[in-house]
Amino acid sequence: MRKNILFISPWYPNMQNPTLGNFIIRQAELIAEDHTVYFIALTPSKTIEGNFRIEEIKGKNYIGIHLYHNSKGFLSPIHYYTTLLRAKEILEKRNAHFDIIHGQIVHRSGYALHFFSSHFKIPVVSSEHWSGYTPERDESLSLFEKLNIWFANKSVVKLLPVTRHLGLSMQAAGLKSDFETWYNVVDSKLFYPDENKNFDFIHLSTLDDNKRPLEILEAFYGVWRKHPEVRMSLGGDGNIKPLLEAQRKFKIPSENLDIHGAISYQEAATRIRKSKCLVQFSRFENLPCTISEAMTSGLFIISSDVGGISEVITDSSLGICLDSNQLVELSNAMSDFISHPQPSKSSSLFNPNRLKEQINSIYVNSEIHN
Numbered sequence: 154m155r156k157n158i159l160f161i162s163p164w165y166p167n168m169q170n171p172t173l174g175n176f177i178i179r180q181a182e183l184i185a186e187d188h189t190v191y192f193i194a195l196t197p198s199k200t201i202e203g204n205f206r207i208e209e210i211k212g213k214n215y216i217g218i219h220l221y222h223n224s225k226g227f228l229s230p231i232h233y234y235t236t237l238l239r240a241k242e243i244l245e246k247r248n249a250h251f252d253i254i255h256g257q258i259v260h261r262s263g264y265a266l267h268f269f270s271s272h273f274k275i276p277v278v279s280s281e282h283w284s285g286y287t288p289e290r291d292e293s294l295s296l297f298e299k300l301n302i303w304f305a306n307k308s309v310v311k312l313l314p315v316t317r318h319l320g321l322s323m324q325a326a327g328l329k330s331d332f333e334t335w336y337n338v339v340d341s342k343l344f345y346p347d348e349n350k351n352f353d354f355i356h357l358s359t360l361d362d363n364k365r366p367l368e369i370l371e372a373f374y375g376v377w378r379k380h381p382e383v384r385m386s387l388g389g390d391g392n393i394k395p396l397l398e399a400q401r402k403f404k405i406p407s408e409n410l411d412i413h414g415a416i417s418y419q420e421a422a423t424r425i426r427k428s429k430c431l432v433q434f435s436r437f438e439n440l441p442c443t444i445s446e447a448m449t450s451g452l453f454i455i456s457s458d459v460g461g462i463s464e465v466i467t468d469s470s471l472g473i474c475l476d477s478n479q480l481v482e483l484s485n486a487m488s489d490f491i492s493h494p495q496p497s498k499s500s501s502l503f504n505p506n507r508l509k510e511q512i513n514s515i516y517v518n519s520e521i522h523n
Contacts, residue, residue: 156188156252156516159269163261165194165219172390175418176442177257178212179338180280183505184255185214187513191249192217193240195265197224197233205236207243218243237268251275253516258283259309259328260294263301270308276519278311280335282439286322289437289459289477294326302327310519313512316461319439334464335511337442339449339503343422346451346499352386352411353491355428355452357421357443360391363436367399372434372484373410374403380491381409385432386424388413426450429497430490434475434483435459448472449504451497455486470498 160181164174181190192210198221210217222236223229256266256279270277285292294302305328312332314320320332354373358364366387373385387396387410396412416424425431431447431454438460447454448465454472456462466472475482501507 157250158184158188158190159251159254159273160184160190160192160215160217161195161254161262161265161269162257163195164258165196167196167219168200169198176282176337179340181215182213183338183509184512187509190215194219195236195262196221198222199225204232205239207239237265241272253278253519255280256309259305260285260298260301263303263305267304267308276310277308278313278515278519279305279309281312281314281319281323284437284439284460286319286326287437287439287460288322306330311515313515316440316464318461318464333515336503336508337440337445338505338508339445341449341505343419344425344446344449346497347426349427350429351427352384352424352429354385354430354432354487355424356387356432357424358389358441360389360393365434365436366396368480369432369434369483370396370399372480372487374405375484376487376491377405377409379488383491384409386411386428388416390415422446425452428452429494430455432487433457434477436477438462440465445503448500448502451499453490453495455483455490465500465502470495471500
């Protein structure tokens with residue numbers, strides 16, 4: 154049965170960060186195949202004039218509004234509340250009716266979810282991707298984040314973390330709702346097994362310190378010395394200057410190591426399909442989108458054993474999880490893959506139809522138990 158979904162997220166591509174929450178948009182697009190979705194994006198900003206700014210959103214099969222709220226100074230909570238009131242007025246003028254709220258990132262949106270849930274008298278489910286709950290990150294929640302969690306506990310009937318590990322970490326942090334794992338959506342039109350391969354290895358990320366791209370490059374250097382023919386694609390939307398300097402230091406030819414900066418989603422999909430093995434060596438994670446996309450594309454996974462990654466790498470034919478503190482293990486695992494390459498094996502865990510069936514069932518049960 155088709156429902157009206159109010160989709161609320163504090164992560165959405167914006168003026169400051171044009172790629173923020175792209176995976177959240179893919180959730181909304183999937184849900185909109187079966188339901189009517191109205192999207193409210195909430196973005197703090199220190200550069201807008203006035204207390205708030207409103208922009209219309211028109212996505213693939215969904216519409217909505219993007220509200221920027223002034224986050225400067227001690228009046229920022231008032232600006233945030235004023236923004237929510239303005240959003241409510243817009244919905245009321247359109248005589249909007251909703252059956253359920255699908256929220257995102259409760260440590261940022263808990264109050265907003267409670268605000269709209271109280272107004273429309275409807276249940277809330279909320280997806281979660283934030284890695285701040287994980288014990289490996291060792292990050293303390295701020296007062297603002299604790300208040301959002303307190304409000305989330307008053308309204309969210311079901312949490313939808315991307316892994317079981319994250320769900321348990323959220324409960325340890327004070328979230329009281331039951332949870333059910335709901336994976337990130339993978340576009341099967343872009344990610345699929347491809348027999349023609351250009352690279353043995355690929356690493357694609359934000360290239361920050363947590364992702365440890367320099368350590369991955371160092372591990373690749375050890376592999377290249379043993380196997381001069383090996384090739385790797387390494388890059389993302391972070392700072393590539395240290396990587397280029399390390400490449401020159403190790404004298405690795407560009408034919409063997411292709412370092413690049415930010416690329417389009419379509420280009421990222423092509424590079425993943427054209428690779429044999431994804432390398433991930435993060436200090437902490439939940440379940441990176443690149444792992445879901447690589448597994449759907451039939452890549453072997455070599456990853457540090459953090460977050461919920463081991464929940465999807467369930468046997469040795471799919472990949473291997475390593476101690477996140479053992480760089481030598483990473484280099485050895487990459488060398489072993491070159492010496493004994495694994496056949497492509499695509500995973501159906503992230504099949505859009507399966508995920509759509511699951512969320513439809515969650516919506517029905519959440520209405521019943523509200």
